[in-house]
Amino acid sequence: MSMIVIENLSRDFRLVKRQHGKWGGLKSIFNREYTIKKAVNNISTTINKGEIIGFLGPNGAGKSTTIKMMVGILVPSSGKIVVNGINPFKNRKEHARNIGVVFGQRTQLWWDIPVSETLKLLKYMYKIPDKVYKENLECFFDLLSLGEFIDIPVRQLSLGQRMRADICCSLMHNPEILFLDEPTIGLDVVVKEKIRNFIKQINLVKQTTVILTTHDMQDIDKLCSRVIIIDKGTIMLDSDLKHMKNRFGNQEVVVVETINPVLDYNKLQIPGVLSVDLETNKLAVTYNKSIVNPSIIISRIMEIAHVRDIRIIEVQTEEIIRNIYEEISSQE
Numbered sequence: 025m026s027m028i029v030i031e032n033l034s035r036d037f038r039l040v041k042r043q044h045g046k047w048g049g050l051k052s053i054f055n056r057e058y059t060i061k062k063a064v065n066n067i068s069t070t071i072n073k074g075e076i077i078g079f080l081g082p083n084g085a086g087k088s089t090t091i092k093m094m095v096g097i098l099v100p101s102s103g104k105i106v107v108n109g110i111n112p113f114k115n116r117k118e119h120a121r122n123i124g125v126v127f128g129q130r131t132q133l134w135w136d137i138p139v140s141e142t143l144k145l146l147k148y149m150y151k152i153p154d155k156v157y158k159e160n161l162e163c164f165f166d167l168l169s170l171g172e173f174i175d176i177p178v179r180q181l182s183l184g185q186r187m188r189a190d191i192c193c194s195l196m197h198n199p200e201i202l203f204l205d206e207p208t209i210g211l212d213v214v215v216k217e218k219i220r221n222f223i224k225q226i227n228l229v230k231q232t233t234v235i236l237t238t239h240d241m242q243d244i245d246k247l248c249s250r251v252i253i254i255d256k257g258t259i260m261l262d263s264d265l266k267h268m269k270n271r272f273g274n275q276e277v278v279v280v281e282t283i284n285p286v287l288d289y290n291k292l293q294i295p296g297v298l299s300v301d302l303e304t305n306k307l308a309v310t311y312n313k314s315i316v317n318p319s320i321i322i323s324r325i326m327e328i329a330h331v332r333d334i335r336i337i338e339v340q341t342e343e344i345i346r347n348i349y350e351e352i353s354s355q356e
């Protein structure tokens with residue numbers, strides 16, 4: 025079932041053109057000229073119920089602008105956007121009941137009151153039935169360890185506690201879709217892991233659709249089944265995560281520890297081998313796995329060395345995304 029349908033969606037911003045020279049500032053007051061910035065340029069995609077989408081792109085690519093249109097706080101310049109059957113901008117009230125939103129950089133909680141009071145206010149605002157409120161509070165209490173800080177005013181919370189509170193509040197009304205903008209930014213590894221496990225669990229149990237923007241590739245690896253990469257307002261890649269890894273991450277490295285130094289390493293110059301790095305008693309062979317099978321490389325190594333240990337290292341998502349960004353920028 026389609027949860028979000030986007031067709032030829034664009035959003036322009038009108039920027040005042042700076043006039044140069046001595047009288048430039050004065051001239052631009054009386055005779056304004058504008059340039060048009062195409063922040064989102066004719067994008068189309070469909071997101072299904074229960075998907076967790078990593079919405080990626082370099083700084084200024086158009087991620088936040090797209091999310092703001094999905095959330096209903098920015099009106100598109102052209103094109104169509106339907107979220108759970110609703111036009112987000114025209115039916116903002118109805119839309120608000122369907123979505124949860126968390127921006128990592130700023131909180132949506134009331135600064136001076138404890139999280140427990142905020143939750144009661146949300147119950148009232150969203151008209152959350154007693155049963156749903158109780159069930160969700162019980163479920164989120166343990167998963168997010170709310171007990172540590174639920175009665176403390178928000179302004180006294182650490183970043184990790186505040187983020188857990190924000191995520192809890194965004195889900196109390198059982199939204200169909202959760203928008204997360206950099207949910208793990210600035211958090212320590214333990215809290216990051218807690219938040220990722222929580223999102224995964226909610227997605228599994230409630231089939232909540234999740235749209236996630238992040239610059240942390242561990243978020244992508246641990247959560248997302250699909251990634252959409254945007255740059256200069258245009259979708260550059262919309263792919264299943266596994267498929268993306270196969271397409272762009274076709275390199276692996278065989279790392280071998282040897283008993284004696286390897287002398288005859290020229291025997292490893294076979295088609296598909298990209299590089300051979302040699303240290304005393306250590307050898308790292310990088311190869312294209314769609315051209316050569318690691319077993320061939322390993323058997324060649326066995327012929328020329330006494331092996332103590334052998335490992336195959338997969339290329340990390342971080343590196344794959346970096347390769348894709350580099351490829352995108354080299355096409356400009």
Ligand SMILES: Nc1ncnc2c1ncn2[C@@H]1O[C@H](COP(=O)(O)OP(=O)(O)OP(=O)(O)O)[C@@H](O)[C@H]1O
Nearest residue numbers: 037039061063081082083084085086087088089090
């Ligand atoms: N209100 C605005 N007025 C003018 N230009 C804007 C406005 N909002 C965004 N832009 C421009 O639109 C482009 C896309 O911005 P956007 O914030 O959507 O990028 P982003 O992918 O979210 O970047 P980041 O990862 O840095 O948050 C940028 O060039 C930005 O300067």
